[in-house]
Amino acid sequence: MKISGSVALVTGGTSGLGLATAERFLEAGARVVIVSPTRDKGRAAAERLGSGAVFVAADVSSEEDIGAALDVAQELGTLRTVVNCAGVSNAVKTVGSRGAFPLAEFADVIRVNLIGTFNVIRLFAQRVGQADEVDGERGVVVNTASIAAFDGLMGQAAYAASKGGIVGLTLPVARDLAALKIRVVTIAPGLFHTPMLAAVPAAARADLGSRTPHPARLGDPSEYAELALHIVANPMLNGETIRLDGAIRMAPC
Numbered sequence: 001m002k003i004s005g006s007v008a009l010v011t012g013g014t015s016g017l018g019l020a021t022a023e024r025f026l027e028a029g030a031r032v033v034i035v036s037p038t039r040d041k042g043r044a045a046a047e048r049l050g051s052g053a054v055f056v057a058a059d060v061s062s063e064e065d066i067g068a069a070l071d072v073a074q075e076l077g078t079l080r081t082v083v084n085c086a087g088v089s090n091a092v093k094t095v096g097s098r099g100a101f102p103l104a105e106f107a108d109v110i111r112v113n114l115i116g117t118f119n120v121i122r123l124f125a126q127r128v129g130q131a132d133e134v135d136g137e138r139g140v141v142v143n144t145a146s147i148a149a150f151d152g153l154m155g156q157a158a159y160a161a162s163k164g165g166i167v168g169l170t171l172p173v174a175r176d177l178a179a180l181k182i183r184v185v186t187i188a189p190g191l192f193h194t195p196m197l198a199a200v201p202a203a204a205r206a207d208l209g210s211r212t213p214h215p216a217r218l219g220d221p222s223e224y225a226e227l228a229l230h231i232v233a234n235p236m237l238n239g240e241t242i243r244l245d246g247a248i249r250m251a252p253c
Helices: 016-027 039-049 063-076 103-128 157-180 202-210 221-233
Strands: 007-011 031-036 053-057 079-084 139-144 182-189 240-244
Touching: 007 016, 007 063, 007 103, 016 031, 016 039, 016 079, 016 221, 031 039, 031 063, 039 053, 053 063, 063 079, 063 103, 079 103, 079 221, 103 139, 103 157, 103 182, 139 157, 139 221, 157 182, 157 240, 182 221, 221 240
Parallel strands: 007 031, 007 079, 031 053, 079 139, 139 182, 182 240
Antiparallel strands: none
C-alpha cells in the first residue's frame, strides 16, 4: 500500500519510536495524527513535525478518546494506517522488598500496552473496513511488542506479559481482518534509544548496546520507522511478528 496521500494515526507519537515513525511517514507523503495523553509533549511534537501533523490528546484504552482521534484523522483525508507505539513499563518482581507485586501496578501496564493496543485496532478496523480498496487493500495495522515478550528480564512480569499478549493477538486479529483487507503486523524491538532508556547512565546504555551481537549498539528509532514504512508498502507481510533486535537474546537479568 502506498502511504503517500493517506492519513496515518500513530499512538505514542510524541517521542521515541512513535515520533520517528511520524517523521518518516510525513517524509513519505502521509498526513499524521499523533496521539498521547501528555498535552505539552504532544503540542511540542506536532510543532516540531510541522504542517501535515496534528496532535490529539487521548488515552489509548479509552473508546471515547480514540474515537475522537479517529474522527480527526478522517477529517484530514483517507485513513489507511495505524501504528501502535504507546506503552509504559515498570520494574517490579513478583515478590520483592515491598512484598507481592501490587496488582494495580500490574493491571495498569496491561491496560495501556495490551488493552490500549487492541482498543485502537478494533476501532480503526471498524472504520477503515468501510473505505474503498486501493490495490486490493484497505488498511494496515503495525503494533509494537518487544523482545521482552520472548526474553523477559527479572522484574518484567507486567511488561513482558503485555507485550506477549500483543504477539499473541497478531495472527488471530490478522485472520479476523482479512475479510476487510486490513493487514496486521507486529514489530518486536530489541534495545533502542527510547525514553524508557533515557534515565539509564550513558555508560550503562553503552554496555547494554554492546550485548547486541551485530550491530553492537542500541537501535535507532529511525530503524524502527523504516521497518514500519516497509510493512505498509509490502502486501505479503501479514499476521507476523518481526524481531528487530540485532540477534540479541536477553539473559535473565
